[in-house]
Amino acid sequence: MRVFGVIYFCLSLFAAPGFVCAQEVEPTEVDEVIVEVRRSGAPTWEVTRGGSTLLLVGTIQALPKSLEWRADALERAAERADRVLYSHIANVSPADILRLIWRSGTLTRMPRGKTSADYLSPEWNQRLVALDALTRDDLTRQSFFLTRTELLFGITKLNRDQGASVEDAVRRAARRGRTPSQRVSEVRGDEIIDALLTLSPESWVTCIQLGIVAAEAGEAGMLERAAAWRRFDVPAVMESPLEIAMTECWPWGDPEWGALLRSQWLASAESALAQDGTTLAVAPLRVLAEPGGLLDTLKARGFEIVGPGWKR
Secondary structure, three states: OHHHHHHHHHHHOOOOOOOOOOOOOOHHHHHHHHHHHHHOOOOEEEEEEOOEEEEEEEEOOOOEOOOOOOHHHHHHHHHHOOEEEEOOEEEOOHHHHHHHHHOHHHHHEOOOOOOHHHOOOHHHHHHHHHHHHHOOOOOOOEOHHHHHHHHHHHHOOOOOOEOOOHHHHHHHHHHHHOOOEEEOOEEEHHHHHHHHHHOOHHHHHHHHHHHHHHHHHHHHHHHHHHHHHHOOOHHHHHHOHHHHHHHHOOOOOOHHHHHHHHHHHHHHHHHHHOOOEEEEEEEEHHHHHOOOOHHHHHHHOOOEEEOOOOOO
16 A cells, blocks of 8 residues: 555646647637636636737645635636646556556665654654654654655645545536647656655755644644635745645755746746637646746746736
8 A cells, every 4th residue: 555655646746739729719708718717716817918818727736625616617717718738747657657666665665774863853853753643654764755745645634635626627627618638748657756766865854844844734734725725815825834845845846857847837838828819727826926936937028917916
C-alpha cells in the first residue's frame, strides 16, 4: 500500500493535442461566458487583446465538501467557450510504475542509519516528533518525500472529505459540449521518477519545515484557505501556511521544474491570446497570483486584466 501511495502521489503532483481553429463569437456570447464564470464563485481574471479573451480560473487543490461554490455555472461557461485549457498531467507508463515499485525503498525510507534528526535542527525535529501523535507513520524514520505528503495531505486532511474539483467540473462540461480542450503540457513519468530518485534528504529540509507549520495549523488552516478562495481573498490564500508549503515543495519549488512548469503556462496563455474567441483556462492559483507569476507578467506586458486583486 505504501508503494501505491507513492505512485498516486507522483501522479497528483501535476494538476494533471493543440488548439483547434477558433469560431466566430458574438460579443454577447463572450459576455455570457464571463458572467457564468464569475457566478461560479471561483477567482477568475479576464485578459483581453483585440478579439481574444482569456479567462483564467484560479484553482486550489482539494476543495472541502462543505465549501459552497457553483460548479453548474462554471460548467455552462465551459460549454460556451471556444476552447478549454487545463494544467499539466503526468504521463506514467506501466514501465514507469514497475520501476517505481522496484525503487520504492529509495522514496519511502531514510538512508541507512539516518533519521530526521540528522537533517533538521533540534527545534524543527522536536516539532516534527510532536506531530507523530497525529499519524500512524514514524515521521522521523520514513523518507522526507513521504513525510511531506503526510504533513500536507494527511494531518491537514487536505485530501479527505473532498468535494468536486474545479477542473473536474470543467472537464465534464467540455466533454458534454464537445468543447475543444488541451493540456498545457504532458510530463513524462520517467522524468518525474528520475527527479525524485535523485533528490537528497537535504533538498527537502525547507519543504519539511514549511510542511510542519502547515500541519500545526491542521484542518482549521486548510478550511480557512478554502474559505479565502471562495471569497476571492487571493492574498489570504497565498499567505496561508498550506499554500506556501505546496508552492515551495517539489515540483513547484524546484528551480528547474518550477521554472519549466511556469514557462509552459505563460507560453500557453500567449498562444490563447493570439487566437480569436474565448479560452477558458483552469490554472493553479499559485501560478497566477504569486509574485512574478502569470498575472504579474501579463500585466507588465500591457494586457488589460479584470478580476480580483491578487496581492496586498
